[in-house]
Amino acid sequence: MKLIQIYQCLCDETRLRILHLLLRGPLCVCHIQKILGESQVNISRHLSYLKERGMVEAERHQNWMIYRLPAKCSPELEANLKCLQDCCTTEAVFRGDLAKLQKVVSIREVREVLEQVCCGAPVLGKAKSLCR
Amino acid sequence: MKLIQIYQCLCDETRLRILHLLLRGPLCVCHIQKILGESQVNISRHLSYLKERGMVEAERHQNWMIYRLPAKCSPELEANLKCLQDCCTTEAVFRGDLAKLQKVVSIREVREVLEQVCCGAPVLGKAKSLCR
DNA sequence: GACGAATATACGTCTATACGTATATTGACG
DNA sequence: CGTCAATATACGTATAGACGTATATTCGTC
Secondary structure (H helix, E strand, O other): OOHHHHHHHHOOHHHHHHHHHHOOOOEEHHHHHHHHOOOHHHHHHHHHHHHHOOOOEEEEEOOEEEEEOOOOOOHHHHHHHHHHHHHOOOOHHHHHHHHHHHHHHOOHHHHHHHHHHHOOOOOOOOOOOOOO | OOHHHHHHHHOOHHHHHHHHHHOOOOEEHHHHHHHHOOOHHHHHHHHHHHHHOOOOEEEEEOOEEEEEOOOOOOHHHHHHHHHHHHHOOOOHHHHHHHHHHHHHHOOHHHHHHHHHHHOOOOOOOOOOOOOO
16 A cells, blocks of 8 residues: 555544544444534545545444454554554544443443454344444 | 645745755755756746745845745644655755855855845845856 | 846636535335 | 434535746846
């Protein structure tokens, strides 16, 4: 992956906020949507953009698409994600997103699903809807 | 300076190459132009873009405009420039630019002017043209 | 003051992309 | 199979920005 493509992914605020969230762990589309307060199409399109360029990976679990940062990042991507992590602490938008993220992850069903995803285990929970 | 603006500056290849060169020290427009092999207008416009957003500073010395990275960078900018520095070593374009930069800086008149600029000293050289 | 070198700006065109609305797809479940 | 939830895609519009051509500006020199 070329360096310029990394920056092209980072140069939009919505994508920046998405990646910032994914630094904390995998998330499903509907939660990203809720946290950012953007429309479903918009989030989905930006995620597609990121996926096409190898900035994120997606995996379907039942009805939900779980997005995450790639398991294996190039050194360039790794360096930039680390840099992003450091830089995001100062701006209010990102802190706000993190606060909302905590709320979402504190929901038991959500946490269960995401934990299973993280471990690569099949999702066994029987929650019908993750989105409230 | 907002983080997103930094990335917007970095997301164009020409600007990325310019900033990469400026990491090595101040340069005048005509040399950036020669090194990148781009038209004068194009380089000038990208430099304006960068200057408007505080990514570079410019100072006139006689006929030449010397561009450089800001004396005082925000922590975010600093972090990203450092990251850029690290990431640029792998791609051929940047290595090629560096090679051409060595040639330019090896010209005595150029080196003299740039050194005086670096020290904040008035430019005393009497070279008529820095561009060959 | 005319001229040349270095640089910047104006203006027009073209392309990428951001986003809204509508519609399609995919999976679970009764 | 119909329906719903979650997600993706198609299509149209608007805007940022990349770039070329022409022209202006700024400075030094004769």
